[in-house]
Amino acid sequence: MRFLMHGFCLVACSLLAPYEYAHSATPECIVPGSPGGGGDLTCQLIKSALAEAKVFNEPMQVSYMPGGVGAVTYNTIVVQRPAEPDTLIAWSSGSLLNIAQGKFGRFDESAVRWVAAVGKSYGAIAVRSDSPYQNLDDLVKALKKQPRRVLFGSGGTAGGQDWVQAALIAKAAGIDIADLRYIALESGGESATALLGGYTEVSSTDVFESMPYVRRGQMRLLAVLAEQRLDGELKDIPTAKEQGYDIVCPVVRGYYLGPNVSDEDYARWKTLFDQQLASDQFARLRAERRLLPFALTGDELQAYVQQQVKHYKALIKDLRKE
Incomplete structure (x- = not known):
């Protein structure tokens, strides 16, 4: 299954003269x-x-x-x-x-x-830098062996964006989604705090939200959930697809x-x-x-x-x- 939004168009608009409607209100x-x-x-x-x-x-x-x-x-x-x-x-x-x-x-x-x-x-699957999981296969093997021992934490409730990403990983592991251990947090910031504090093991997250922690050596990304690898500093992060899991978010x-x-x-x-x-x-x-x-x-x-x-x-x- 692919969690994929198809198509988008870039709105073509001519640049107008400097804005003519500066408002006095505070936006x-x-x-x-x-x-x-x-x-x-x-x-x-x-x-x-x-x-x-x-x-x-x-x-x-x-x-x-x-x-x-x-x-x-x-x-x-x-x-x-x-x-x-x-x-x-x-x-x-x-x-x-x-x-x-x-x-x-x-x-x-x-x-x-x-x-x-x-x-x-794009979505991403993140772990702490000292996590034993080195790639998606490691995570999937752990889920297959003892699904209730792997704790996901993410911003959003069950059924939300990050939960869907975690659920698709669980589905790829062939486990019942009801067995997925998932803690719902209020935001990506809280999700990162929980992961780094050792309260969770895996974060289903946004790739760009995670990068400040990756740069500081606090997190690793097991996969980016994109069609292909992203450019720049993300070029070395493998996609789920290239690891054998057709998940794009x-x-x-x-x-x-x-x-x-x-x-x-x-x-x-x-x-x-x-x-x-x-x-x-x-x-x-x-x-x-x-x-x-x-x-x-x-x-x-x-x-x-x-x-x-x-x-x-x-x-x-x-x-x-x-």
């Missing part, structure tokens, strides 16, 4: 989790981009709203803060996966206004707005993102955060979100019938 980007994870990275990206482009008179505020791996934020925006024109909320493929399973309560993907997808990364990142944000303000943000995504400046900032190019805005993004939620519903159904 906000909400991280639906704790500091240090992928949501934080996503908000810091747009904060830096807006600061360099001098779009607002005040720097963007990044705030944190952990709880329910995004559910608290989603419900708060829909119910209590639905019309704030300059409040962005970070989302990822994991958000869509949770929506597909009804984990955001009574609200589905139509409850908010998806404005931009700006980059992607992209992670798309972006932003949404509240459901009652006006069409005018939504269009303003769409135009801004179209400009940013076509600029060398944004490409540089995205690369600095180790995100790969991925660009969708407006109606194209809305259609993508709907397609992905449908895809995830089928994926989870298939995994849980094993």
Whole structure:
């Protein structure tokens, strides 16, 4: 089975003259989790981009709203803060996966206004640098022998993005997914803390979230869950595919707005993102955060979100019938 999102298109937009709509309000980007994870990275990206482009008179505020791996934020925006024109909320493929399973309560993907997808990364399987597991085969052998002795820890609940990655590894090992030992943590930052502290043995994570720890010699990556090896400092990390496990898990990142944000303000943000995504400046900032190019805005993004939620519903159904 492949956990793979097919196709994406780069929105082609001409660069407009310097922004004509600098607002006096203080913009906000909400991280639906704790500091240090992928949501934080996503908000810091747009904060830096807006600061360099001098779009607002005040720097963007990044705030944190952990709880329910995004559910608290989603419900708060829909119910209590639905019309704030300059409040962005970070989302990822994991958000869509949770929506597909009804984990955001009574609200589905139509409850908010998806404005931009700006980059992607890939899942990875990480261990401490002193782990006995040297590759995926070592991990799979351990799972086959004593599945209840291998403890995974990741940001997100059972059924979330990181859990799916772990479940696909368990499936490759031929074990019942019900026997998978998995601790759900609030964010990638907490997952790293648990792994390095010895509370977990394996982290199903995001490759770029893990790299700071890899550089410091604290973690090793057993595999990146990409179609082929990535470039640069990741070139020596093998894919799951080349180790014999056909598992590919992209992670798309972006932003949404509240459901009652006006069409005018939504269009303003769409135009801004179209400009940013076509600029060398944004490409540089995205690369600095180790995100790969991925660009969708407006109606194209809305259609993508709907397609992905449908895809995830089928994926989870298939995994849980094993």
